[in-house]
Amino acid sequence: MRLTGKIAVVTGAGVGVGKGIEEELGKEGADLAVADINREWGERTAAELRKSGRRAIFVQADVSNRPDIERMVATCVRELGGLDILVNNVGILRATPFIDLTDETWDLVMNTNLKSAFMGSQAAARYWIANKRQGRIINISSTDEQLPYPFIVAYCSSKAGMNMLTKTTALALAEHGINVNSIAPGLVESEMTRKQMGDPAYMAVLPARVALARMGRPSEIGRAAVFFASSDSDYVTGTTLLVDGGHVITPAWQVITKFREHLRAAGQPK
Secondary structure (H helix, E strand, O other): OOOOOOEEEEEOOOOHHHHHHHHHHHHOOOEEEEEEOOHHHHHHHHHHHHHOOOOEEEEEOOOOOHHHHHHHHHHHHHHHOOOOEEEEOOOOOOOOOHHHOOHHHHHHHHHHHHHHHHHHHHHHHHHHHHOOOOEEEEEEOOHHHOOOOOOOHHHHHHHHHHHHHHHHHHHHHHHHOEEEEEEEEOOEOOHHHHHHHOOHHHHHHHHHHOOOOOOEOHHHHHHHHHHHHOHHHOOOOOOEEEEOOOOOOOOHHHHHHHHHHHHHHOOOOO
8 A cells, every 4th residue: 555654634524525535545554634624524534434444533624724724733743643645625616706706705715725725735844844754735726727717716716826836835845855736626526516416407518528528536536646645756746637537628619519409409499
């Protein structure tokens, strides 16, 4: 197993992609801290990981808050014996027309998605540097760091910021033996996409939006995280890996054509 003896903390790990990452890291031998603001989700996931044979703890944390971030790292070190891998996964999306986007919503999305990754990376790096340890930071971004959507301006902006945060911190921390990389998932089965998965019109055009014609699974993001967490990626830093089934490269005209076909089949005007 590639991560035996390693200790990882994943934020927003109670459900969805974060849970999938925890499970895959655990399969490779890592001991795990499940960080989530939702106690029910986090404790359940930690219990499931323990049943699978891993050491796992739950840390309740609002990672948009620096004291919670610092407590998360300290708890991981105290209860698991250290920290080797930080996965900045937590993220929220608020769909709002740009003209109606409030300061409060902008700040909520930015603080949760981007500022939390900055603070988490800083807290972990300070621990590693002080203890002369190497470490791995894995940021979970999104294909929306490249694809602009006018109804999720704050979300797209936060993920574009995540891309540059990955590059700049990789440069800043390289001299300390800390690798920083990012994963940009596409459309993945998760709490965030639950509504879309139940929408027949959305699912009808999915094959036209994604080259591989399906949504991704949390475990597939988790396996990419294992690569960045392990020695397999020793010579990789400052990069973003698309795990999107070909979503970014899929031409927009295919989506329009498929949507028109769906409308015709439903007997609606195109």
